[in-house]
Amino acid sequence: MPQWLEVIIRTLISVVVLFGLTRLLGKRQISQLSFFEYITGITLGSITAYVSIDIDTDWYLGLISMGVWVLVSLGIEILQMKSKKARNLIDSKGTVLIKDGKILEDNLKKERLTNEDLLEQLRKKSIFKAAEVEFAVMEPDGEINALLKNEYQPLTPSHLGIKVSPEPEPQAVILDGEIMDEPLSTLKLNRQWLNTELEKIGVSLDNVYLAQVDGYGQLFVDLYDDLVQVPEPQVKASLLAQIKKCEADLEMFALSTQDPTVKAMYGTCSTKLxxxxxxxKPILSQ
Structure with a gap:
């Protein structure tokens, strides 16, 4: 067999095996690498290159080595799930960098971070003043998370004592100009409704790159032609306006009637509405 053909075959086999082993290790290998997982990733890459190019040795030896590394990595992950001591030993623990608004210089030195490194990581969290941070910790994966002081935290409905209903998951109903029937069915909608909504905003289906419908039935579209301005949905605003009109009508009926019973009925309905x-209002005003 020609060497170039053998290298191609070895490379294809290595790619397939590496992909399968990576899927076996799970998504954590991609998102949050521990020290050992970092070493495992580098080693698997090196072995894959060895299997692909080193035609003077048996290729199956490299695959055996890859399998051993994956089994060891899986064993360590299982041990970490069952033992906190093992997690602390392998992944280490988070390091507090700011506590009660004070920067802990000794912990910065322990993690070999400078004050400039700390400020850079805070800026990545949209925090530009260290004085606004109440608590900050460096996670085992190296990411720094921070908690702002109460006076600098964003205002939310809970701060105002307002209860907000859960936001239903938006559904993508058009992708690359193609209508997605399953998400439409999830929202109990159909193609006729979708085409009607597109006509309202003057958009053709073939010009829609992405369209989503939220849980309140509002359609949001992004077009291939970025120069075309699409009007924002007004379903919520329209509904709120209609409810307010109904309340105003009830109040007017209560004022216009002379019958005490009818006046009380309209007044009660107006108050409840x-x-x-x-x-x-907090929901429909969003």
Whole structure:
């Protein structure tokens, strides 16, 4: 067999085996590498190159070595799941860098970080003043997470005592100009509804790169032609306006009638509807 053909075959086999072993190790290998997983990744890459190019040795020896490394890595992951001591030994523990608003210089030196490194990592979290940080920790994977002081945290509905209903998951109903029927069915919608909504905003299907529908039935589209401006959906605003109009009509009916019973009925309905408006306004105003 020609050497060039053998290298091609070895490389293809190595790629397939490496892909399978990587899938076996799981997504954690990609997102959050421990020290040992980092070593495993480098070693598997080196062995794969060896299997692909070194035609003077038996290729199956490299595959055996790859298999051993993967089995050892899986064994360590299982041990970490069952033992906290093993997790601390292999992955180490998080290191507190800022506590009670004070930078811990000794811990920075322990992790071989400079104050400039710390500020850079905080900027990546959109934090530009160290004085605004209450607590910061360096995770075992090297990422720095920070908690802002109360006065610098973003204002949320919970701070105002407002209960907000869960946001339903948006569904992609058009991808690359193709209608996705399954997401439409999940939202209990159909193609006729979608085509009607596209007509309302004056957009043709073949010009839609991506379209999503949120849990409230609002359609958001992104077009291939970036110069075309698409109007924002007004479903929520329209619904809120209709509810307010109903409340105003009830209040007007209560003022216009002379019958005490009818006046009380309209007044009670108006008050209850106003309470509903106060509850749904944070949602419909988004």
């Amino acid at each position: 106003q309470q509903v408006i106060d509850e749904v």
